[in-house]
Amino acid sequence: MIPHDTHLQIGSLLFDGLDQIDLTGPFEVLSRIPNATHRIYAKTMVPVRDVKGLRLAPDATLADSPQLDVLHDPGGFGQEAAMDDEEILAWLQKQVAGAGHIFSVCTGALLLGAAGLLRERRATTHWASFHLLPLFGATPVNERVVVDGNWIFAAGVTAGIDGALWLAAELRGGDAARAIQLYMQYAPEPPFDSGTPERAPRPILAQAKRAVAGITAQREATARRVAARLGISAPNL
C-alpha cells in the first residue's frame, strides 16, 4: 500500500483495435482511486475504434505523458499491430522501467511480451492466447488474476474488472477497493456458467475455438516472429 498523501499518476494505453472493455472495465475502478490522476494515452489525439467499432478518445499523447506510477495495458486484436509499433513498444519499456505497478489485461500481456518485458514473469492472458505466453519467456498461470510482485495480470476481457479491484487494494488498501466495488454495484450474477473454457458447454467451446482459429493462428505467427526478434528461444508449442 502506498502512503495516502502520495499522489498517483495512473495511465491507460489506448490503441486502435483494442477490446474496449479491457480499458473501460478497469477505467471504472482506476478513475475512482483516491488521490490519483487517471488519464488515457494514445499515439495521437484522434479517436480510435475498438475491435467492434466503439469510438474512444485519449486525454493526451504518449509523447505528452508523465512518468506513470501505474501503467494499465489493455489488449484486444489491435495488439497485433501494436506489437510491431516501435513508438508503443518504446513507451511501454520506458513506463515500465519507472512505474511502481504494471497492470496487464487480456492480450495486453502479448504486447508487453513484444516489448521484451515478460521474461521469467508469472502471467496470464485471454484463454485463446494463453499458450503463447511461453514464447515471451513467461510462465502461464491459469488464474483469473495473477499477481507477480508489482505486476498484476488479468485474464481475458472482463477479468480486467477483477484485476483493477486487486490493484486498487494494492494501491490504497482493501477498504478503498470495497468502496469502489459498492459504488459500481459489482456483485456479478452471470445468467449462465460459460465464462471459461473449463466451464463452457463443450459445443460452445468448440464453436468459439473455430471462431477464433484464424485470429489465434495469426497471433501465434506474430508471437513467434517477435520472440525471434527478441532472441527468446521459443519452446515447442
Place this chain on the structure above:
Amino acid sequence: MIPHDTHLQIGSLLFDGLDQIDLTGPFEVLSRIPNATHRIYAKTMVPVRDVKGLRLAPDATLADSPQLDVLHDPGGFGQEAAMDDEEILAWLQKQVAGAGHIFSVCTGALLLGAAGLLRERRATTHWASFHLLPLFGATPVNERVVVDGNWIFAAGVTAGIDGALWLAAELRGGDAARAIQLYMQYAPEPPFDSGTPERAPRPILAQAKRAVAGITAQREATARRVAARLGISAPNL
C-alpha cells in the same frame, strides 16, 4: 427469441456525463449479437465525457437513428440533465413505442421515468436511487436484473453486463449468450464481497451513503419535480 434471419437494429443512447460502463459493459455483449447492427446515438457527433472524464463518441445522431428493435438506455449522473432534455425524452418515447425490447441500466431507469415510461413497471436501478422509482409510478424490485415483459432493467453500473447477457439470450437464445460470455471470459471473481448495500461492510456503506448524499438529494428533487410535471402523484417517501 427472435428468428435468426431477422436483422436487429440495436442502439445505445450516449449523453454527456453518463457512467461509461453503463454503456461499455453492455457494448461488449450487444456488439456481438448475431445478425444485428449495434450503434451508439447521441444528440450531436461531438464526443462526450463520462462522469469521470472518459471521452466517447457516437456513431450517429438521434435525428439520424432508425427505429430500433432494441433500445439500450444507460445511466450515470448526466441522466439528471437529460431528464429535462426534450430532444432526448422525445427520442426515448418514439423509440420505446416501436422497439421490441427495452434495456435500462443503472439510473437510465430515472431517465425512462422522466419520459413517462415507467408507470406500472417492475423496475430496478442503482441502489442509491432505488427509492426514487415509485415517484415515476414503478414498482421497485431489489434484484440485479429485473425482467418485465420485453423490458429488462439492470441495477447499478456493472449490473449492465449481466442484463446484457439476459437480453442476448432473449434475442438469440441461451447458446448465443453463452458464446459471448465465453469470448469475454466472464467468470467474475470479485476480490471482495462489497458489491451491494446488503453485502458491504457497514462502515463502507455508511461512507458511500455520505459520499453520494448530495447527488441523491439532487436526484430526489429532480425526480419529484419531473413526476409532478408528468402528473404522477408521488407517494410519500
